[in-house]
Amino acid sequence: MxxxxxxxxxxxxxxxxxxxxxxxxxxxxPAAAHVEVESPGAQALAENVRLTFVAESESATAGITELRVVLPKGIEPADVTYGEGPTGWSFTATTDGYSVKGPAVKAGEDVELSVVVRQLPDAKELAFKTLQTYGDGKVDRWIELGGSGDGHDHGHGNPAPVLKLKAAAPGARTVSPSPSAPASTSAAPTPTAEETPVDPSPQAADTAKEDDGGLSGxxxxxxxxxxxxxxxxxxxxxxxxxxxxx
Structure with a gap:
């Protein structure tokens, strides 16, 4: 045949x-994971504003254990109080912002938490540099500024989450400065996002390599x-x- x-x-x-x-x-x-900050209808000089942070997981083997946020100009650590977050997590003011941490969530699970800001500054947008830590020591460093300015990564870099603000309401004024935070709620001095090396450890370097590819392994x-x-x-x-x- x-x-x-x-x-x-x-x-x-x-x-x-x-x-x-x-x-x-x-x-x-989907695009590479990132951290977002949301507050529907937020406007400049608004008071007692609830901000919700959503941190997407980039690890299938380790859960998120901490989010450390560096506050933008115009918001002091004493201006921020804790709303809610994962079970067992606690809020601590730092020298440049705040930290919320606790037991690791389930591997691959996103984290959502909220804080209340006494008053937002008179600005068009606010960038919240965020360090996202996992149980195995890896750190996702969402601290880059610039680019499109919409808080999304578009496949490149590690952009800081950005909150867009509407114009201040007519007659809105800046309230009196907040009192200093009590010493018991302040963490020991820690490096700011600008001072902390982008790749302080092999684990962080591995995370950066994944970010550069735009997709996880x-x-x-x-x-x-x-x-x-x-x-x-x-x-x-x-x-x-x-x-x-x-």
């Missing part, structure tokens, strides 16, 4: 299927597995059609 030679188009089918599958998967994969592994399955399926179909023609 003579062997049937498949048309060139059929021989190229597996490659075409693999390319198409990869394109679809890449388009469907788990996401790339999933894409590779899906492509291999698609190629295998395409090869099987081509061989089955060839056998049917013999």
């Amino acid at each position: 003579s062997r049937i030679t498949l048309p060139r188009a059929a021989r190229r089918l597996p490659l075409a299927v693999a390319a198409a599958t990869t394109a679809v998967l890449l388009a469907a994969v 788990g996401a790339w592994a999933g894409i590779a597995a899906a492509v291999l399955v698609a190629v295998a399926a395409a090869v099987f179909l081509v061989r089955r059609r060839g056998a049917a023609q013999e």
